[in-house]
Amino acid sequence: MPLGSGLGGGSSNAATTLIALNKLWDIRFTLKELASFSVKIGADIPAFIMGKTAIVEGIGDILHPIQRKEKWYLIVYPLIQILTKNMFKxxxxxxxxxxxSMSSLxxxxxxxxxxxxxxxxSRIIKELISMLSFYAPTRITGTGSCIFSEFDNKESAQKIFSLIPKNMKKFIAKSMNTSLVHHFCKKINFIY
Incomplete structure (x- = not known):
């Protein structure tokens, strides 16, 4: 994931590394134990370690698991970096x-x-959100800069894909209630 895109690439890479090292070194930490000390490395890592859809609070260390209908997303990276620390300032x-409360949220x-x-x-991001909102619910990722539009099916996302300017990176992804890392680890009995 590009730096400053708001997609959690660094946090997800750190979580995957911790899960893999836990198994390779046969340390046998539980996922909750890995998650509890991972906040010392960086924000949002516990959410990726736990690998389930959740509402996240704090610095990514307070998780409220939820089940959501899986959807399709058009994600656009407008080649603009936004640093999280600057957003919080x-x-x-x-x-x-x-x-x-969670139920009201x-x-x-x-x-x-x-x-x-x-x-x-960013005028560019504002215009992209405005344009894509005409077709589907559209928001920024985290602190930005990626923009995502939500669709019920892949075909709808593909129709809008071609409207995105060619000088921007874009892709279509399907949401999952359990991360691919966890699916893989379960298949090979990898998680404690």
Whole structure:
């Protein structure tokens, strides 16, 4: 994943490495044990170690597992890097949001506090979100800069794929409630 894209590439790579080393070195830490000390390495790593769809709080260390209908996503990387640390320093970031229960969160429309900040800073991202929102629900990933549009099927995502400017990276992906790493590890009895 490109640096500054908001796709969690570094965190997911770290999680996969910890899971693999746990097995290769026969350390036998449980996933919860790996997740608990992984926050010392970086944010969001516990979410990737646990490998399940979840609402995540804190620095990626407080997980509330949920089951969601698997969907198809068109992901666009507009070749713009946005550093997470800069987003958290933004004077526009709301830091006093009231805490909501999980059941109420799941009923509310999705909201990402970073999206308005990113749109203020990048005309390109603002225009892409506006254009793609005409066809499907569209948001930024994490602190950005990738944009994703949600579809019920692959064919719908493919129709919009060709509308993305050729100078941007783009791909279509299917969501999963359990990560591929966990599917693979279960198949070969790899996870403790």
């Amino acid at each position: 933004s004077p526009y970031l709301k830091k006093n949001n009231s805490k909501k 799941l009923k509310l429309p999705f909201n990402n506090d970073f999206e308005n900040i990113v749109k203020k800073d």
